[in-house]
Amino acid sequence: MGDNGRVTLYRDEGIVLRTQKLGEADRIVTVLTRRSGRLRAAAKGVRKTRSRFGARLEPFTHVDLQLYERRSLDLITQAETLRPYGERLVVDYPRYTAGTAMLETAEKLTAAEREPALRQFLLLLGGLRTLADGTHDPRLVLDAFLLRSLSVAGWAPALDECGRCGDRGQLRGFSIAGGGAMCARCRQPGTATPAPPTFALMLALLRGEWDYADDSEQRHRTECSGLVAAYLQWHLEHGIRSLRHVERDSGERGTAVPERGPDTPEAGDLSGAGDLSGARDFLGARDVPGAGDFPGAGDVPGARGASGGRDAEQPAGSGGTTDRETV
Numbered sequence: 323m324g325d326n327g328r329v330t331l332y333r334d335e336g337i338v339l340r341t342q343k344l345g346e347a348d349r350i351v352t353v354l355t356r357r358s359g360r361l362r363a364a365a366k367g368v369r370k371t372r373s374r375f376g377a378r379l380e381p382f383t384h385v386d387l388q389l390y391e392r393r394s395l396d397l398i399t400q401a402e403t404l405r406p407y408g409e410r411l412v413v414d415y416p417r418y419t420a421g422t423a424m425l426e427t428a429e430k431l432t433a434a435e436r437e438p439a440l441r442q443f444l445l446l447l448g449g450l451r452t453l454a455d456g457t458h459d460p461r462l463v464l465d466a467f468l469l470r471s472l473s474v475a476g477w478a479p480a481l482d483e484c485g486r487c488g489d490r491g492q493l494r495g496f497s498i499a500g501g502g503a504m505c506a507r508c509r510q511p512g513t514a515t516p517a518p519p520t521f522a523l524m525l526a527l528l529r530g531e532w533d534y535a536d537d538s539e540q541r542h543r544t545e546c547s548g549l550v551a552a553y554l555q556w557h558l559e560h561g562i563r564s565l566r567h568v569e570r571d572s573g574e575r576g577t578a579v580p581e582r583g584p585d586t587p588e589a590g591d592l593s594g595a596g597d598l599s600g601a602r603d604f605l606g607a608r609d610v611p612g613a614g615d616f617p618g619a620g621d622v623p624g625a626r627g628a629s630g631g632r633d634a635e636q637p638a639g640s641g642g643t644t645d646r647e648t649v
């Protein structure tokens with residue numbers, strides 16, 4: 323990019339994934355950006371001053387950044403908060419752990435720094451927004467995010483056909499290594515045999531069919547979460563550490579409280595979440611500043627997503643935003 327000796331400033335928006343200490347007062351901030359993919363940059367003085375600048379660079383925050391290009395770590399010179407999602411997540415443990423798992427997964431799935439990952443960025447943005455809105459069970463939101471992220475990464479599991487032979491008949495098993503659903507003929511002994519509604523739930527989450535997902539039974543959600551987590555962990559050889567907190571948490575709920583946990587704040591209004599607004603929110607970035615001026619969305623590497631991912635972007639169709647034309 324910049325030539326030697328020339329000062330280069332650039333802007334991008336992004337979601338703060340992580341921060342690390344740097345020296346006495348500084349931080350290294352890892353951000354998944356709209357244009358530049360995942361990058362790490364230095365923020366000066368943010369720990370010493372307790373400045374608003376520092377608060378804008380906390381995990382979960384959607385920020386507009388100005389950066390100064392340097393030979394090593396670029397320097398963040400300005401940060402404006404677009405949405406402080408963290409504020410609404412830290413007060414609710416299930417939502418917070420789900421959000422943390424999203425951030426970690428987004429980081430692991432964008433392995434190379436500065437490789438554009440627009441679809442992953444949009445998924446994370448939509449996922450955090452849906453999580454913060456509280457219109458759906460946090461674990462469902464997380465699983466939808468994980469399934470779609472896997473899809474964007476090119477690892478969508480087969481869900482409505484056999485992953486080995488493509489048969490759309492009776493699906494009996496789910497094979498992590500085999501790529502998802504397996505028909506009765508292809509199923510290897512010892513593979514998981516989820517209930518048919520669990521397959522349907524996974525498909526609904528992949529496609530953003532929240533009506534179906536919100537009405538699903540807890541046992542199918544638990545089974546779905548287990549399969550999604552195992553599938554993700556298998557593909558990401560290094561485990562998603564924060565997912566274990568979610569698993570432990572939901573595992574306890576799953577065994578001790580078969581019904582949806584009464585302590586889930588939004589449990590009461592899940593049935594009322596019948597419209598597609600949540601799905602739209604999850605999928606789009608309609609009202610995100612700068613959404614309209616993003617050029618070249620067509621050549622994003624991660625855009626080769628499986629059909630499930632493409633389908634998932636269809637119903638939003640409110641039209642008009644550049645984000646929609648990612649594929």
Ligand SMILES: [Zn+2]
Nearest residue numbers: 484487505508
């Ligand atoms: Zn088969």
